Amino acid sequence: MEEALLEIIAALDAGQDVDATWLDKLVRRHNRAAHDGTRRVAKRRLLPFYLKVKADDPERWRSWNVGEATDAALMRLLQAKPRRTASGVATITVLTKPWPCSGACVFCPSDIRMPKSYLADEPACQRAERCWFDPFLQVEARLRALTAMGHVTDKVELIVLGGTWSDYPEAYQRWFVGELFRALNLPDDERAAGAAVRRARYESQGRPRDRDELAALTAPLQARIDSGELTYNEAWGPLWGNEEKAPAPEQQDLSWDDLAALHRANEEAAKRVVGLVVETRPDLVTAASCRTLRALGCTKVQIGIQSLSDEVLAVNGRALAVESIARAMALLRLFGFKSHVHFMVNLLGATPEADVADYRRLATEAAFLPDEVKLYPCCLVASAALTDRFRDGAWRPYTEEELVGVLAADVLATPPFTRISRMIRDISATDILVGNKKTNLRQVVEAAVAAAGEPVREIRSREISVEGADTEALSLETVPYITTVSEERFLQWVTPAGKIAGFCRLSLPREEALELAGADDPRQPDGSPAPGKPAGAMGSKDREGPDGFPIPGEAMIREVHVYGKVAALHRTGEGTQHLGLGRALVEEACRQAAEAGFAAVNVISAVGTRAYYRRLGFKDAGLYQRRPL
Structure with a gap:
């Protein structure tokens, strides 16, 4: 293993064109030299071996004379699943x-x-x-x-x-x-x-x-x-x-x-x-539960919507109505959470045409407009009650052509402020009795979308990913949209080709909508007020407003995200992180909030980002951090 590593280090120091193909050839050559059929060198073992020597045997590592640039290049070359x-x-x-x-x-x-x-x-x-x-x-x-x-x-x-x-x-x-x-x-x-x-x-x-x-x-x-x-x-x-x-x-x-x-x-x-x-579940999203989630440090909530048809929800045993879904989405937005909804096609009682119309409603109606979506097909497993409905013919899986057609239409209907995170569940093909078993379903759908020749606006298709971006060529755009409780501003750094390098979600809540966030918990059997904010929350407790939050006249930053390879804390990486893009997004969000007449901006900061926002002028304020304008 060490011999192979030293050869890689020497090649990098010499400026050779070292890539994955070169590495594969090296690994095969070293294993052939063993003459006993064993695989003494494997790519997946090279990096752990290198890191172990570097951590546990620094004298041996120093003898390899690995410079900082070579160390970084070696990590890039050997990194698995970038x-x-x-x-x-x-x-x-x-x-x-x-x-x-x-x-x-x-x-x-x-x-x-x-x-x-x-x-x-x-x-x-x-x-x-x-x-x-x-x-x-x-x-x-x-x-x-x-x-x-x-x-x-x-x-x-x-x-x-x-x-x-x-x-x-x-x-x-x-x-x-x-x-x-x-x-x-x-x-x-x-x-x-x-x-x-x-x-x-x-x-x-x-x-x-x-x-x-x-x-x-x-x-x-x-x-x-x-x-x-x-x-x-x-x-x-x-x-x-x-x-x-x-x-x-x-x-x-x-x-x-x-x-x-x-x-x-x-x-x-x-x-x-x-x-x-x-x-x-949407019916369990209340003002009280939102306060509890914030005290736990939660910043994003996944909720199982599955459908926006009351009839489909009922026949599938979902004990909730579309009205409760709309209320949950409004509450999550007012409390600053990112919403990540689960949406399923091919449910019992659905049709391909109805599924396309259902998703378009999710992506266009002001009551919904999620930040992220898990969009995946229903499939049958042995332990699900749906097996009986399959046997009696009440439910059937869509053909591949029907399924890909529905998902492709959904991708094209997705707005630029929404990210489709997944298209399949990690269910083993051996557990699926009938339904989609293709692990590359998303690639099949993307090929169908490309064949349609229409522009794709959803976030995941536009992320710069591991490629990085020329920060000098980025432009800052604002995509406004209206919800039932707020005006939203999606600020995005984009390349000339439309790729996205970072974004910020700014929420400008309507004052009349704030009553919803201070309402009694509908699950209280005696109609008593919802429980107050859990103890132990960060910062002061002297804020004015319904149960402490939200506050009339104050805006909310719900998310700031910069793409590219992870850069270590306080260090500049190879991508777009730690180059000031996030700070610029926050400053522009504050400027727009002030221009819209808001007196302050709150941010739903994660625990590990509090120090970052303090450096940007935000101060701890209960379950959030706040910056006056």
């Missing part, structure tokens, strides 16, 4: 433990080993199960893997999956989020040591995590779920209600003040949280 951090941050996805779900959707998988709607073969689910669903261990494992692939992990977006976040007890929510921050706050060696202690404790308690063992343990109950004899919730108690079997038994009732202390520590940590995402 798109993982091309959006500007390192994403870490974690799962909550299996838990009863208050929904009963006919298309939803019911794998008793997982939180409702997830399957054990999905990559993030496999990682969670190996870690006993412990949030600390999941973060540690993912950080280790990303580092081994050569990714910078100084800026982390945490994505918490697991069905309906709001169904979990608040004590579990605080503890789970606190453990995520605890893991990121620790130095690498202390995090690794803490993880080793936890793993040893779980193993000594005999808590299963082996896939085969868990499959055997759950098989009898799973068979009864698949046959319709038991629901997921009915099966949950006998399996996970037993404390000796329950995953992640480390849970403690972390107080709001303790969580706030972990937040403050992360403000100056080496690995900072620049985004925290949870997922829930």
Whole structure:
């Protein structure tokens, strides 16, 4: 391994044209030289070996005479899956433990080993199960893997999956989020040591995590779920209600003040949280839940909309109406959250024509207009109640031509301020009974869109990704649009070719709409006022306004994002990060808010970006940061 690395370093120092093809030839040549059929050199092992020597054997590393430029070039060459951090941050996805779900959707998988709607073969689910669903261990494992692939992990977006976040007890929510921050706050060696202690404790308690063992343990109950004899919730108690079997038994009732202390520590940590995402249902988005999410540090909310047809929602077991979806979207916007909606085509009762019209409504009507969309087709898995409707002929999967036609039309209908993040779920083809099994569905759709010859405006298609951009050629554009509660301004840095290098979401709320954010929680059975803001929030509590926020006459920055390769904190990278593009977006947003007559601008800052916004003149103010105009 060392011999191959030294050859690469020498080639880089000599200025040779070293690329992926050159590297593949080198790897094959070294393996042929072994004469015993073994693969002594592999690209995926070169970088971990290099990083280990650099960290653990500095004298040996110095003997290689690796200059700063060569070190950077070597990291670029050996980095695995560069798109993982091309959006500007390192994403870490974690799962909550299996838990009863208050929904009963006919298309939803019911794998008793997982939180409702997830399957054990999905990559993030496999990682969670190996870690006993412990949030600390999941973060540690993912950080280790990303580092081994050569990714910078100084800026982390945490994505918490697991069905309906709001169904979990608040004590579990605080503890789970606190453990995520605890893991990121620790130095690498202390995090690794803490993880080793936890793993040893779980193993000594005999808590299963082996896939085969868990499959055997759950098989009898799973068979009864698949046959319709038991629901997921009915099966949950006998399996996970037993404390000796329950995953992640480390849970403690972390107080709001303790969580706030972990937040403050992360403000100056080496690995900072620049985004925290949870997922829930629209009917559980209330003013009270929005305040709780902010106290947890949440900045983006994924909500399962699935459809904008009351009839389709009803026949699919979605116990909500389009009116509650519109209310949830309005509340999320007023409280500053980014909205990431799940939208499904080919549901029970849908048609290709109706699906196209349904999505166009999502993308054009003022009550909706999401920031991000997961747009994917319904597919059939054994544990879903939809299997009965497939057998009796009430539901059928779209043909590939129908499916691609619907998704291509949806892409073309997507406005420039919305990002289509995904087009498939990470469900294994072996779990799908019928429906799309193509993992490259998005590429097929993009080819159909290209053949149509119409311009694509959605964000993901325009991101500069790993290419970088000439900052001198960028221009700053504003895309205004109107919602039911605000005027929105989407500020974007674009290249002459229309690629997007960064953007800012500015929200100018209408004063009459703010009553919605201060309204009583509709889920209170006695009509009493919604609970107030959780304790432990950052900053002062002397703000005026309904329950502390939102405030009449004050604007909101909901997101600032600059694309390009992740640059380490306080350092300039190869892309567009740390070049002042974000600061310029914030200044322009403040200028436009002042021009529109607003007295101040709030920002829904992530915990790890608070220090950044303080440098831009924002001061801590309750659950947000505020800058007077």
